[in-house]
Amino acid sequence: MHPHQNDQLLVALRHAARALAERRSIRDLEETLREIVVSAVHTVPGVDAGSISTTEHGHIETRHPTSETIRKLDETQSELHEGPCIEAIDDPPESGVIVAQDLAGADAELWPRFAPRAVDAGYRALLSTPLSTNGGPRAALNLYSHDADPFDEHSRTIAGLFGVQAALLLYGADQATHLQRAVDSRDLIGQAKGILMERFSIADDAAFQMLVRTSQDTNLKLTAVAAWLTSEKRRAAGIDDGG
Secondary structure (H helix, E strand, C coil): CCHHHHHHHHHHHHHHHHHHHHHCCCCCHHHHHHHHHHHHHHHCCCCCEEEEEEEECCEEEEECCCCHHHHHHHHHHHHHCCCHHHHHHHCCCCCCCEEECCCCCHHHHCCCCHHHHHHHCCCCEEEEEECCCCCCCEEEEEEEECCCCCCCHHHHHHHHHHHHHHHHHHHHHHHHHHHHHHHHHHHHHHHHHHHHHHHHCCCHHHHHHHHHHHHHHHCCCHHHHHHHHHHHHHHHCCCCCCC
């Protein structure tokens, strides 16, 4: 590839990363995932379609595929537990990319059950790169091509670089989501403590201990007890939770 073309790709990558960070709030994890797919398909040369695979509790789920066909191919990899995206999640290489250049050729031997399904669906090549950091969600970006041998060295490099940036963004979005949940839980517990302090004329610490004791006695999470208290308070005040 000509150096000028390489510069153009790097500029496109920076623009894609900026769009991912700016277009939506980082707290919107699902929108972040969708934007990663859209930007990657438009940025990495040779790519016609894409998706993200995530894993939780041993189950692999496809997220934001660009078509129903891609969804089915991702689900096929999950069902067979075979394919580039499975390897990218379970055993990511040092290079950061798993490449199938021709699923109707030599690569068919690596994934003998998945390869013919992909070819029948009209996709000859697939590149998967992990989107995982230590402590973050386990995921992979999957980039499909109709053609054989579409991913040259520069395509693989761009995909790897995109994967690193997207992994950091995904990690940030995931952490922000957990942080927001923690803030919401703290606010809910604060409201519940306020209700108990008012009702029983007790101090903050005593109200918290009442919540903890009730949680233990009922085998419910502290937030569940707090939610019940606040909902009861709203019902007593004639406020409809369904709003």
